[in-house]
Structure formats: structure tokens, C-alpha cells
Amino acid sequence: MITNAVIAAGGFGTRIRSVTGDSLPKALLPVAGEPIVFRQLRLLKRYGVEHVVVLAGHLADTLRASVEPEAKHLGLALEFVVEATPLGTGGGLHALRDCFGKDHFLFLCGDIALDMDLERLVDEHMESAAAATIVAHPNDHPHDSDLIATEEDGRVIAIMPRGLRPPGFYRNLVFGSVYCLSPRVFDYVRPNEKQDLNNDIFPRMICAGDRVCAYNTPEYLRDVGTAERLTMVEKDIASGYMESLHYSRKRPAVFFDRDGVLNVELGGRGITHIDELELIPGAAGAVRAVNNAGMLAVVITNQSQVAKGFITPKYLERIFAKLETLLGEEGAKLDRIYYCPHHPEQGFPGEVPELKIACACRKPKPGMLLRAARELPIDLPNSCFIGDTQRDVVAAHRAGVAAYGVRTGKACRDCTGGIQPVLMFNDVREAALFAVRNLPEAEFCVDEINQRMGATQQRPLTVAICGPQAAGKTTLAHGIARALRKRGVLVNHICADDLRRYHGGEGAVVADVDAYQALFESFAQGEPHATTADGRPVEADAAVNVFEGIFACVPELRPNIDYAIYVDAHTFVLEDRLAMIGHWMGMRLNDVEDLLNKARAGEWAAARQQIDFADATVRISQLVSAIE
Ligand SMILES: [Mg+2]
Ligand SMILES: [Zn+2]
Numbered sequence: 001m002i003t004n005a006v007i008a009a010g011g012f013g014t015r016i017r018s019v020t021g022d023s024l025p026k027a028l029l030p031v032a033g034e035p036i037v038f039r040q041l042r043l044l045k046r047y048g049v050e051h052v053v054v055l056a057g058h059l060a061d062t063l064r065a066s067v068e069p070e071a072k073h074l075g076l077a078l079e080f081v082v083e084a085t086p087l088g089t090g091g092g093l094h095a096l097r098d099c100f101g102k103d104h105f106l107f108l109c110g111d112i113a114l115d116m117d118l119e120r121l122v123d124e125h126m127e128s129a130a131a132a133t134i135v136a137h138p139n140d141h142p143h144d145s146d147l148i149a150t151e152e153d154g155r156v157i158a159i160m161p162r163g164l165r166p167p168g169f170y171r172n173l174v175f176g177s178v179y180c181l182s183p184r185v186f187d188y189v190r191p192n193e194k195q196d197l198n199n200d201i202f203p204r205m206i207c208a209g210d211r212v213c214a215y216n217t218p219e220y221l222r223d224v225g226t227a228e229r230l231t232m233v234e235k236d237i238a239s240g241y242m243e244s245l246h247y248s249r250k251r252p253a254v255f256f257d258r259d260g261v262l263n264v265e266l267g268g269r270g271i272t273h274i275d276e277l278e279l280i281p282g283a284a285g286a287v288r289a290v291n292n293a294g295m296l297a298v299v300i301t302n303q304s305q306v307a308k309g310f311i312t313p314k315y316l317e318r319i320f321a322k323l324e325t326l327l328g329e330e331g332a333k334l335d336r337i338y339y340c341p342h343h344p345e346q347g348f349p350g351e352v353p354e355l356k357i358a359c360a361c362r363k364p365k366p367g368m369l370l371r372a373a374r375e376l377p378i379d380l381p382n383s384c385f386i387g388d389t390q391r392d393v394v395a396a397h398r399a400g401v402a403a404y405g406v407r408t409g410k411a412c413r414d415c416t417g418g419i420q421p422v423l424m425f426n427d428v429r430e431a432a433l434f435a436v437r438n439l440p441e442a443e444f445c446v447d448e449i450n451q452r453m454g455a456t457q458q459r460p461l462t463v464a465i466c467g468p469q470a471a472g473k474t475t476l477a478h479g480i481a482r483a484l485r486k487r488g489v490l491v492n493h494i495c496a497d498d499l500r501r502y503h504g505g506e507g508a509v510v511a512d513v514d515a516y517q518a519l520f521e522s523f524a525q526g527e528p529h530a531t532t533a534d535g536r537p538v539e540a541d542a543a544v545n546v547f548e549g550i551f552a553c554v555p556e557l558r559p560n561i562d563y564a565i566y567v568d569a570h571t572f573v574l575e576d577r578l579a580m581i582g583h584w585m586g587m588r589l590n591d592v593e594d595l596l597n598k599a600r601a602g603e604w605a606a607a608r609q610q611i612d613f614a615d616a617t618v619r620i621s622q623l624v625s626a627i628e
Contacts, residue, residue, distance in 0.1 A: 002122045002180070003050045004100045007040055008089050009110035010057030025059040027110040028066055031224060032237040037063075038070050040108055045074045047118035049106065052076050053099055055092045057083040090195030097186040107197075109177035109223070113233045116178070116219040117247035125180035128154065130213040131205060132185055134198075135176035137217055138333035140291065142325070145174040146198055148214050152313075156212040159203050169274070169322040172333055173214060176221040184210060218296055218335045218376060220245040244294055250379040253335075254290045254435050255369060255401065258301035260388035260409015261428050262287075263323065270303075272310045277322050280408055282429030284330035286386075289429075291333055293436035296376055299323075299337040300368045300385070300395070306341035307355035308348060313341060336376060338368040364394035369401060382486055386431045390414045393421050397535030402478070404431040407584055422478050422493075422534040424584075441618045442479030445565060448616065449484070449544060452562055462520055462560060463546045466553035467567035468607040469497075469599065470577040472620035476567055477548040478534060490542040492523065495533035496549035510606070511551030520547065520560040550603065553610045566614035574604065 009027035027037035037054075044052060052071065056063050060082045071078035081095050089109065099105075104125070106118065116135075125133040134156065136148050147170050149158040160170065175198055188204040195201060205212050220242040224230040236242045244251070259265045262283045271277055290297040305311045311319075320337055327334065340361040346353070361367035373380050385396035388409035396403035397419070405412040405421030406428055412421060425431040445463075453461055463480070465473045474495070481493040496519055499512045522529035523545045528538045533548070553564040569577075575596055582592035611617055 001048055002104050002106055002118075003048060004053070004103055004105035005044045005049045005051070006053045006055060006093075006096060006105060006107045007037060007110050008055045008092060008107065009037060009063060010055050010060075010083050010086055010092060023059070023062065025056070025063040027054075027063060029111070029224060029230070031113055031230065032234045035066065035070075036113060036224060037067060037110055039113065040110070041067075041071060041074055041076060043115065043118065044106065044108075045076060047122075050077060051079070051100075053079045053081055053096060055081050055083065055096070057086050086194070087192070088194045088200075089197040090189060090201040091193055093186065093189045093197075093201070094191050097183075097189070100183065102183055104180060104182045107179040107181055111223050111225055112177045112221055113224055113237070113242070114176075114178065114219070114221045115242050115246050116217060116221065120247055121178075121180055121215055121217070124215055125213070128213045129211060130155075130180075131182045131210045132202060132212045133180040134202070134212065134214050135178040135180075135217060135221065136173050136214040137176050137219075137221060138172040138324070138328075138335065139174045140288075140328070140331040140333055142170065142172040142174060142328040142333075147171070148173045148175065150214050154213045154216070156202065156206060156214050158206070159198060161199050169318065169325040171317070171321045172324040172328045173216065176217070177223060178221065180215075216336075217247070218245060219247060241294060247377050250377045251295055252382040252384075252435075253296035253298050253372065253376070253378045253380075254432055255298050255300050255372070255383065255385040255396070256287070256334075256428065257385070257387040257389070257392045257409075258299050258323070258337075260411075261386055261406055262299070262327075265388070265409035269308075269310055270305050271319060272305055274315075274318055274322055277319055277326075279323075279326050280428060282427055284327050284332040286428040286432035287327055287332035287334065288330065289432050289436050295436060296335045296378060297333065298372050298376070298378075299334055299339075300363070300372070300392075301337070301339045302363050302391070303339045303341055304343035304362070307343035307352055309350035309352055316341075336372060338372055340368060363391040364398070366395050366398035369395060369399035373399075382482070384431075384435050386425075386428055386435070387421070388412055390416070390419055393419055393535070400536060402482070402534050404435065406431055411584065413586070418531075419535075423474060438483065439475070439479035439620075441476055441620055442483050445476070445480050445563075445616065445618065446483045446487075449480070449563055453489075453543065456562075460524060460542050461544045461562045462524060463544060463563045463565070464520075464552040464557065464561045465546065465548040465565045465567060466551060466607065466610045466614065468569065468574055468604045469550060470574050470581065471567040471569040473548040473550075473567045474533065475620055476565070476618060477546050480546055481534065484544055489544060490539045491544045491546060492528070492536075492539055492542045493533045493546050494519070494523070494528075494530050494548070496530075496547050496552055499549055500551050511549075511554045511557070513554065513556045516547075516549070516552065516554075516557050517560060520545075520557070523547075524560075550607050551610070553614050555613050558613055564610075564614045564616075566611050566617045568608075568611070568617050568619050571604070574599070 028035040147160045188201050264278045287297050342355050342359040344358045346356040384402040386404045393403040403421040405424045408427050465477050481491045484491045499515045526540045
């Protein structure tokens with residue numbers, strides 16, 4: 001628990017003069033109708049701060065006249081320290097060396113709009129025994145920001161100011177302008193000298209071997225230093241975006257595998273030289289889409305090259321720096337990178353024996369996903385994992401996360417034995433865009449499903465989705481399940497594509513009605529006879545069961561179905577998509593043609609007869625392979 005705080009409000013605010021004019025101190029800048037410093041005082045009060053020192057300079061009297069009544073109203077003890085000449089964020093500290101005794105204190109720059117869990121920050125600061133903890137985060141313009149370099153445990157090893165660092169690749173970690181400081185920090189402040197916390201005080205502490213740590217948070221911290229940023233912050237407050245990033249609010253994550261998903265898969269030993277890392281086209285756009293949607297972007301990667309002795313952890317760090325630099329140049333940021341350095345089999349020359357273990361993090365184990373969910377505010381059931389191998393898919397399933405496959409890298413060709421991604425995409429960009437957008441057709445169906453749920457107390461509701469192969473049934477079924485889950489509804493997504501029988505001549509096909517009925521019935525009774533299509537454990541008391549199958553809505557089955565949907569598509573679309581799937585599966589041209597002929601001869605026509613028995617006909621306008 002920390003009860004003391006400093007707000008640095010002495011700056012001139014030259015860049016925001018167009019808004020504040022010459023008579024308004026920067027800290028009184030109205031943000032969404034309220035001075036920014038009032039918002040900070042309220043946040044501090046919420047987390048148990050009792051005593052606030054305002055470091056003032058420019059227009060101190062105006063500032064004091066406004067802040068004093070507000071602090072009184074909030075029950076905060078307030079002190080004003082006025083600088084005759086501005087000494088910077090560090091120099092001003094000298095005057096406060098006797099303010100807090102031996103207590104630690106929070107330090108906020110007066111032009112930061114923020115909403116964050118300060119208790120969590122303070123806990124971590126105390127636990128790490130750091131002399132100073134810097135609140136930090138990745139941003140969308142790291143190339144022109146001051147950067148922080150850390151060890152894996154968060155200890156800061158270097159500060160690299162923009163303009164003063166050599167060109168190269170750096171991790172994306174920038175200052176959030178909020179700090180947790182111990183009284184040791186005063187040992188590094190020189191009297192009557194202009195100094196900066198970030199660029200003078202912390203480097204001195206690091207040089208002296210004192211412990212400085214970074215607290216990397218995905219919460220909202222943004223300065224209102226320019227009129228443009230002020231507008232953005234006001235929008236983020238009005239829309240509830242700022243609040244939605246608070247640690248207490250879990251949000252969906254998009255997990256990315258690295259090799260073959262974000263960067264080109266090399267095969268063999270994988271990437272062991274920094275020059276070998278090359279982004280897959282669209283990767284930055286994919287990550288940016290996730291950032292903009294307010295979802296977390298997290299990399300989950302096996303890097304057994306470390307255990308095998310091909311690269312050191314330090315070198316891997318450089319490769320990650322290149323990845324983050326390339327993404328950052330296109331305005332994209334990763335909230336975290338988790339990697340497994342281990343490998344289970346021993347006995348290779350040059351290996352690192354202590355990393356040759358059967359760990360809990362190497363995919364297909366879900367360890368890294370579960371760790372991410374402990375360390376970040378992640379809503380796992382509404383998250384997804386974009387991967388290119390069966391290891392990714394299995395790890396996703398074990399963590400209860402939807403698996404989206406891509407046709408880049410290893411292209412999920414090793415996905416056998418019924419372990420499949422729920423949906424396949426051409427590349428990471430398509431997959432990420434699907435992850436962040438609602439599917440309009442699914443939203444329409446969910447409204448209908450909600451009405452039927454409201455009209456009947458009978459549970460569970462049976463939804464059946466039928467239509468020809470490659471029309472988009474799985475896309476719709478997954479879209480519906482995802483949209484229902486977001487609304488807190490328990491739902492099973494079941495694939496029943498196998499329940500058909502061929503009979504008579506070429507391509508003649510009918511539904512296996514008995515098998516369908518048995519399947520529907522088993523779920524209606526809460527004793528399910530199948531697994532889910534998205535790799536989740538079956539919910540025995542689901543409110544909705546969504547079945548998809550080419551013949552899921554034949555007339556004999558109608559009495560079992562509460563809501564029947566036919567997914568339609570033009571014949572040329574079906575032909576294109578089937579051919580593409582056949583090609584991806586490695587089928588020869590003749591075999592693809594056979595597949596198409598069979599469909600033309602019987603299955604498509606037979607499937608189409610269900611239109612008349614369905615409650616709705618849906619055409620997926622944004623076919624998964626054609627989004628944007
Ligand atoms: Mg991969
Ligand atoms: Zn591991």
C-alpha cells in the first residue's frame with residue numbers, strides 16, 4: 001500500500017498552447033469536460049493515496065486555486081511545491097527529499113490520461129524490491145519514442161532515447177509517464193540542476209547497480225501533449241475505451257504463432273540468424289487490426305533452437321527485437337511475446353542440458369497460453385489462436401481457445417486424426433480480420449435465436465445449419481457460437497458432416513436420419529454423443545446446440561430442430577472453393593475434378609432441396625477467403 005503521490009505539473013506545455021492559451025496551466029487542461037489533474041487525483045484516491053504533492057511552476061497560483069478545493073473535496077492532503085526555475089521531472093524531486101520519510105511514492109506526469117490498477121503496480125513494485133518501477137508499454141510508434149531495454153524478469157538494463165540510439169532493431173517498450181519510487185531515488189538527484197527522470201536519474205541508478213524495473217501493462221496511458229492527442233483521448237473516454245482496458249476487465253486475445261504465421265517459415269533449424277526473419281505480407285496489418293479492436297495481441301512460440309544450442313536467449317531477444325521493430329514501423333504492437341526455450345530429447349552435440357527437459361510450456365502443451373491468461377487480463381473462452389501446425393491447434397484446444405489455421409508456413413498439413421482448426425484462412429491477415437469483426441450473418445441468426453430462447457423455456461435450443469459443402473456452414477456456425485458466447489450463453493458447436501449415406505448410382509446421397517436424430521437427442525438430453533467442432537469440452541447444460549451438416553435440415557429432422565438455416569452459395573463460388581481446398585490438401589487435378597463432378601451430380605442438388613424446409617437462407621457475403 002502506498003499513500004503518497006507526486007504529480008509533476010510544472011511543465012510549460014508549449015505544444016498544447018493552442019488549447020490551453022497562455023493563462024491555463026497544462027494540468028488544468030479540460031479533458032472530456034474535466035481538468036486532467038482532477039482525473040488523476042480521483043484515481044489516486046481510489047487506490048488509497050492520502051497525501052499528494054503537486055510540483056508546480058508555470059502559472060502555479062492558478063493551478064493551486066483550482067486544485068486545492070478539489071483535493072479537499074476528495075479528502076486528500078495536498079502540498080504545493082513551486083519551482084522558481086523549471087528543473088525537469090528529475091530536478092524537481094530534490095525539493096521533495098524530506099516529504100515522505102522512508103515511504104515509497106507514486107509519481108505521475110501531469111499530462112497523462114490514464115486508467116489503471118495502481119494496486120497491482122504497487123504490489124509488483126514491492127515484490128521486486130526495485131528502487132524504481134517504470135510503468136511501460138509497447139506503442140504504435142516505437143521508432144520515435146524513448147525505449148527501455150529489460151532482462152526477461154523486467155529489470156531495466158538500458159534507456160535508449162530517440163535520436164540518440166544507433167539505428168537498428170529494438171524491443172517495443174516505451175515510458176508510460178507513471179512511476180513507483182522508493183526514497184533511494186533521492187540519492188541520484190543533484191541539487192539545482194535540470195534533470196530528467198527517464199534520461200538522467202534512471203541511467204544513473206542503473207549504472208550504480210541499483211534495481212530499476214519496468215512494469216509492462218496493456219492498460220490505457222496516453223499523454224495529451226498535443227491538440228491531436230487530446231481529441232483522441234476525449235474520444236477514448238467518451239466511448240468507454242479507456243475504461244475497458246483496465247486490468248479488472250478481461251478482454252479477448254488473439255494469440256499468434258510466430259514462424260509460418262507472422263514471419264516466413266524457414267524449415268530445418270528455423271531462424272538462427274537475424275537476417276532470416278522476414279514478415280509475411282499482411283502480418284503487421286493483422287496485429288494492428290487486433291490492437292485497434294481493443295483485443296490483446298500475444299505471440300506464443302516454441303524456440304527449441306535455444307535448448308539445441310543453435311542460438312542463445314540473448315540472440316533470440318535480438319530476433320524478437322527485429323520482429324517488433326518491423327511491426328512497429330507499420331504501427332503494430334505486440335502486448336507480449338512468450339517463448340519456450342526447451343526441448344525434451346537429450347543427446348545432441350552442443351545442446352544446453354538444463355533446457356533439455358519435458359516442460360509444461362512447449363506446444364502442444366497449453367502452458368504459455370495459460371501463463372498469458374494469468375499475467376494479462378485475457379478472456380480465454382472468447383480468444384483465438386492463429387497457427388500453422390497441429391501443435392498450435394492442440395495447445396489452443398487444451399487452453400479452451402478457438403484455433404484458426406493459416407495456409408502459410410506449414411499450412412496445418414500435419415493436422416490429422418480429427419484434430420483440426422475450426423476454420424482455415426489463407427493467411428494471418430484474413431484470420432485476424434475474422435477474429436476482430438462480427439460476422440453480420442451470424443448476428444442476424446443470433447437475434448433470431450435469442451427471440452426463440454425468449455419464447456420458450458425449453459432448453460437446450462437445437463439450431464441446425466445445412467447446405468452444400470464449401471458454402472460456409474462452419475464459418476456461420478462458428479460465428480453464431482462466438483457471438484452467443486460473447487453474450488454469456490453456453491453453446492456447443494457440433495459438426496455432423498459425416499452423417500450421410502451414398503446409395504444407388506454416382507453421387508446419389510441422402511442424410512442418415514437415424515444417426516442425426518440420435519445425435520440431436522443425445523445433446524437435448526444432456527448426454528452428448530459427439531465432440532465439438534471447435535475443440536472445446538462439451539457443455540452438458542448448454543442453452544444452445546448448433547449442429548452443422550450438409551443434410552442437417554432434411555424434412556424428417558424438422559421436428560427435432562428449433563431453428564433451421566440453409567447456407568446458400570452460387571455454384572461457381574462452391575466450385576472455386578472446393579478446388580482451392582482440394583489443391584491445398586495436395587489432391588491431383590484429376591481428383592479435384594472427380595470431387596467436383598460428384599458434387600455436381602448429386603450432392604449439391606440434394607442439399608438444395610432443404611431450402612424449402614429452412615427458417616432462413618443465409619449467404620455468407622464475406623467468404624472467409626475473401627475478407628476485405
Ligand atoms: Mg509455426
Ligand atoms: Zn518449455
